[in-house]
Amino acid sequence: MNWKIIGGGLLLVLFLGVCLFLGGKMTDEENAGEGVKPPSENTRFAKPTNRFATVKSPQKGNRPKKPSDNTPGKRPQVNVSTNTLESSPEQKRLDALQLALDDDNLEKVRAAAQELKGSSSPEVRGKIVEALTWFKQPAVVDLRGMLNDPDQGVASDAKEGWLDAVKTIEDDAMKAKELCEGMTRIQDLETLREAAQELYNIDDGVALQHTIPLINSGNPVAEQVGKEVYEHIAGDSYTTPDAAAKWIQNWRQEHPLETANQTY
Numbered sequence: 001m002n003w004k005i006i007g008g009g010l011l012l013v014l015f016l017g018v019c020l021f022l023g024g025k026m027t028d029e030e031n032a033g034e035g036v037k038p039p040s041e042n043t044r045f046a047k048p049t050n051r052f053a054t055v056k057s058p059q060k061g062n063r064p065k066k067p068s069d070n071t072p073g074k075r076p077q078v079n080v081s082t083n084t085l086e087s088s089p090e091q092k093r094l095d096a097l098q099l100a101l102d103d104d105n106l107e108k109v110r111a112a113a114q115e116l117k118g119s120s121s122p123e124v125r126g127k128i129v130e131a132l133t134w135f136k137q138p139a140v141v142d143l144r145g146m147l148n149d150p151d152q153g154v155a156s157d158a159k160e161g162w163l164d165a166v167k168t169i170e171d172d173a174m175k176a177k178e179l180c181e182g183m184t185r186i187q188d189l190e191t192l193r194e195a196a197q198e199l200y201n202i203d204d205g206v207a208l209q210h211t212i213p214l215i216n217s218g219n220p221v222a223e224q225v226g227k228e229v230y231e232h233i234a235g236d237s238y239t240t241p242d243a244a245a246k247w248i249q250n251w252r253q254e255h256p257l258e259t260a261n262q263t264y
Helices: 003-033 088-102 106-116 122-133 137-144 152-167 172-183 189-201 204-215 220-234 241-254
Strands: none
Touching: 088 106, 088 122, 106 122, 106 137, 122 137, 122 152, 137 152, 137 172, 152 172, 152 189, 172 189, 172 204, 172 220, 189 204, 189 220, 204 220, 204 241, 220 241
């Protein structure tokens, strides 16, 4: 055997192997330098993600509020022109209402409102409610007079303004009297039950004293709510005015009024 030929062949094979190895290593280094990396095991088999971003809806309490012309601390604008004004004299009365409101003069507001109450325009009567609502408790009786407006929107605003005004009354007897007098004019069960909540926050005897006329007012919805109030406070169903008066008398003997001005 020619050992020289065999040795030369082995050296040639070894040389070619070294060249191939060095050439592959240089290629990997060039790719790495250019930012091309072989995929890892995690990315190679990763699931595709949703390419559409999820838009979250605003959380409750973070929704943008609608601007209001009657927010606390901001005087309402009541002399704006409306589409249903019948005549220029009516617009002048609205101007007078606005001037009285700007002066914080409730008596002048009442006078201007009295001239506008007969308007056939719900928008005009709604402006009366806005003006009266500004004064809260001092205008509570005036707002009560708007509870039965023929327009549902005006009546609803009057109920809201009236109830807010009632809530500011501190004297139990005055609050109970105004509540029950106003509730006799309301036909909406939900509104009546909302108003009745205020009766639960005052002296039980005072509350029931004014609830009896509510039960016997002739308003069937108010009668229902009045009986609910009586049963909640007295712990028994309403039967007759005499029985209710007896319960109140017994209650008063055990729970004298704490202040002299809380009389009924």
